Amino acid sequence: MISHTIVAVQTTVLLIRHGVTDWHREGRLLGHRDIGLNADGINQSHAAAKALRDLPIAEILTSPLVRAVQTAEIVAGQFDLEVARDPRLTDLNPGMWEGKAWADIADSPEYKKFLADPLAESIPGGGDSLISAQTRAVRSVEQSLGDNPTGSCILVVSHAAPIRLLLAHYLGMHVASYHRLTVQPGSISVLRFSGDRDLPRVLGVNLHEEVRPVLAPR
Numbered sequence: 003m004i005s006h007t008i009v010a011v012q013t014t015v016l017l018i019r020h021g022v023t024d025w026h027r028e029g030r031l032l033g034h035r036d037i038g039l040n041a042d043g044i045n046q047s048h049a050a051a052k053a054l055r056d057l058p059i060a061e062i063l064t065s066p067l068v069r070a071v072q073t074a075e076i077v078a079g080q081f082d083l084e085v086a087r088d089p090r091l092t093d094l095n096p097g098m099w100e101g102k103a104w105a106d107i108a109d110s111p112e113y114k115k116f117l118a119d120p121l122a123e124s125i126p127g128g129g130d131s132l133i134s135a136q137t138r139a140v141r142s143v144e145q146s147l148g149d150n151p152t153g154s155c156i157l158v159v160s161h162a163a164p165i166r167l168l169l170a171h172y173l174g175m176h177v178a179s180y181h182r183l184t185v186q187p188g189s190i191s192v193l194r195f196s197g198d199r200d201l202p203r204v205l206g207v208n209l210h211e212e213v214r215p216v217l218a219p220r
Contacts, residue, residue, distance in 0.1 A: 011153040014217060015143060015193040015202070016054065017168060018159045020065075020073040021046035022187045031107060032069075033093055033100035039072045046188030047076040053190060053212050059083060060154035063146060065091040065161060073188075074159040090138035094163035097129030120178050132177050136167040143168060147195060165191060172202050184208065192216055 021043025025032050039047065050073070059081045064074035066087040074085045099107050107113050116123040120132050139160070146156050160168075162185045170180040172193055185191065190213055192205040206216045 013147060013152055013195040014155045016157045017165045017191040018050055018073065018157065019162055019165055019185050019187055019189050020070040020159060023069055029104045031096055031099050031102055031104060033096040035100060036068050038068045047073040049210065050188050050190060051077040051080050053210065055080060058155050059157050060150050061146060062086065062157045063088050063091060063142065064159040065093065067092055070159045070161065077157065088142050090142040091158065091160040091164055093161035094135050095130040097125040098127030132180065135164065136171055136177055139164040139168050140171050169204065169207065173204060
């Protein structure tokens with residue numbers, strides 16, 4: 003008797019954090035400030051593009067902030083694809099902390115209270131709630147999964163906080179623990195969806211090398 007192995011068709015979502023800006027080098031929190039990549043950030047974006055070479059990318063989504071759009075367009079250049087801007091992928095609104103030095107934020111009583119219980123404490127100055135930021139990012143990914151055929155490879159370019167919130171969601175982590183995940187500039191994280199979109203496999207986080215070996219069947 004000949005046995006047949008059924009291989010499920012799987013969809014891949016690649017999460018790229020944009021490259022760095024001068025404000026990153028200065029240790030300042032960008033938030034919604036629309037600041038472009040510096041030379042290092044451009045190089046990081048080209049390195050990400052190289053790591054993705056030859057993959058069958060079906061769609062590229064990006065946060066509309068210029069640092070993410072620049073990264074997405076550098077990557078898209080090798081695939082001859084248009085970049086779709088989705089405001090649901092924009093960075094977390096840090097309220098009154100925007101533009102301030104991280105060292106000053108970390109020492110503030112408000113930040114320490116927020117870090118201790120980020121669901122109970124709001125970001126001062128009208129910043130985002132973690133739940134709303136996570137919800138909008140997840141909805142963007144879920145819509146793309148529905149818009150593309152099963153088995154597609156989808157590329158999402160966003161920021162550290164939305165990517166950490168997405169990873170927390172798909173790992174089944176409590177949203178308040180999102181800050182325990184580290185997502186480096188220019189890095190690639192990989193989700194693999196099969197029949198159950200709510201429970202993908204996380205194949206890699208903070209990748210900087212060629213992604214294809216990570217995608218090999220296991």
